[in-house]
Amino acid sequence: MTMNRRQFVYAAAAGSVGLSRAASLLAADQYDIIVKGGRVIDPSLRLDGIRDVGIAGGRIAAVEANLAGAAATTLDARGKIVVPGLLDIHTHAARVKDGPTLCLADGVTGFIDAGSQGADRIQETIAVAKSAPQAARVLLNIGRAGILPDGDTMDLARADVGAARDAIAKNRDIIAGVKARLSRDVAGANDYEVLKRAEEVTTPFNLPVMIHMGQTMTPIGKIMDLLKPGDIVTHMFAPPPNSIIDDNGRIVPEVLAARRRGVWFDLGNGRTGHLRWDIYDKVMKAGFWPDTFSTDWTPEGRTVQVIDFPNVMSKFLDHGMSLDQVIACATRNASRVFDVFRDRGTLNVGAPADVAVLELRQGSFEFVDNFEGKRTGRQKLFPSRTILAGKLLPPRA
Numbered sequence: 252m253t254m255n256r257r258q259f260v261y262a263a264a265a266g267s268v269g270l271s272r273a274a275s276l277l278a279a280d281q282y283d284i285i286v287k288g289g290r291v292i293d294p295s296l297r298l299d300g301i302r303d304v305g306i307a308g309g310r311i312a313a314v315e316a317n318l319a320g321a322a323a324t325t326l327d328a329r330g331k332i333v334v335p336g337l338l339d340i341h342t343h344a345a346r347v348k349d350g351p352t353l354c355l356a357d358g359v360t361g362f363i364d365a366g367s368q369g370a371d372r373i374q375e376t377i378a379v380a381k382s383a384p385q386a387a388r389v390l391l392n393i394g395r396a397g398i399l400p401d402g403d404t405m406d407l408a409r410a411d412v413g414a415a416r417d418a419i420a421k422n423r424d425i426i427a428g429v430k431a432r433l434s435r436d437v438a439g440a441n442d443y444e445v446l447k448r449a450e451e452v453t454t455p456f457n458l459p460v461m462i463h464m465g466q467t468m469t470p471i472g473k474i475m476d477l478l479k480p481g482d483i484v485t486h487m488f489a490p491p492p493n494s495i496i497d498d499n500g501r502i503v504p505e506v507l508a509a510r511r512r513g514v515w516f517d518l519g520n521g522r523t524g525h526l527r528w529d530i531y532d533k534v535m536k537a538g539f540w541p542d543t544f545s546t547d548w549t550p551e552g553r554t555v556q557v558i559d560f561p562n563v564m565s566k567f568l569d570h571g572m573s574l575d576q577v578i579a580c581a582t583r584n585a586s587r588v589f590d591v592f593r594d595r596g597t598l599n600v601g602a603p604a605d606v607a608v609l610e611l612r613q614g615s616f617e618f619v620d621n622f623e624g625k626r627t628g629r630q631k632l633f634p635s636r637t638i639l640a641g642k643l644l645p646p647r648a
């Protein structure tokens with residue numbers, strides 16, 4: 252039977268289909284898509300098992316073993332991992348026009364552009380974020396000229412509270428917070444004052460600040476004390492000076508206190524100065540695991556170090572975290588950090604039908620930190636297919 256629901260209703264109205272046949276036809280054409288036979292892992296539902304996912308009207312309609320009924324499209328997911336669409340809270344996907352679609356092919360159905368632009372040129376990233384097919388928001392760089400090669404806020408006047416507040420007030424629908432990059436080569440000795448100003452900007456709007464930590468001039472503890480619940484610390488595995496862990500392998504007390512009061516800690520893979528294996532090992536061993544993973548995605552990162560979100564996630568397999576916990580960092584946990592993701596990161600019935608189909612391959616895979624440090628992993632996640640708002644995207648090129 253090739254008749255879809257609309258044709259059926261039309262045919263029924265025209266009297267060409269009998270009533271009893273009508274009921275069975277409706278039942279037989281229940282879903283737009285069925286994702287069949289995959290290993291569905293959804294930490295938000297505490298689910299890890301072989302299931303079918305039924306999608307109708309852009310929403311998740313059913314998650315069941317051996318789902319009855321037919322679908323216009325059936326995606327064979329046997330041998331694959333089916334998870335909620337991935338949410339990447341630190342990217343620079345809005346820096347280039349095709350950024351959103353490139354990320355989407357990696358399974359990323361929601362992203363935050365984290366501070367690519369400041370107040371002066373925020374319209375450029377806003378335009379890309381608004382044209383993105385997936386859920387997208389931007390963080391405003393506290394430096395009004397955005398990311399500068401010689402430091403966003405080396406000139407303290409660029410951390411302009413008035414200009415930043417004005418930009419947010421005019422774009423409240425799309426600016427989801429403020430980014431403050433605090434490293435010595437970005438803010439110099441201004442780091443502490445820059446963060447104070449970022450908090451001054453966001454507090455009246457009830458928005459978070461995301462700080463880029465690592466290699467700051469101000470001690471990490473003093474920086475932590477300025478953060479409010481809901482703020483985000485990205486680059487949590489950055490090497491000294493001012494790591495989150497001291498030379499004795501102890502997490503800095505103010506870092507622990509920040510997590511207790513609701514500050515989020517995020518990976519922020521990136522390519523320079525943010526991730527070093529020895530710090531990673533110490534922090535993981537101390538049990539201070541990330542709340543969220545993020546890629547710090549750029550077009551340049553697609554060929555080195557970052558590659559894609561599933562590759563970044565894979566760096567945490569084989570190191571104590573279960574597959575379920577790894578998936579949680581890229582789905583459920585991220586959905587709690589930004590309001591735009593509130594009803595995402597889940598395959599709960601009724602949620603937007605954003606789904607990532609991944610492959611978990613066994614073998615020998617090389618992973619790289621930001622210092623050319625290499626290590627080998629026994630398993631790696633690969634992007635396979637993406638469903639966005641109930642539409643199955645074409646296979647990756």
Ligand SMILES: [Zn+2]
Binds near residue numbers: 341342343365547
């Ligand atoms: Zn970044």
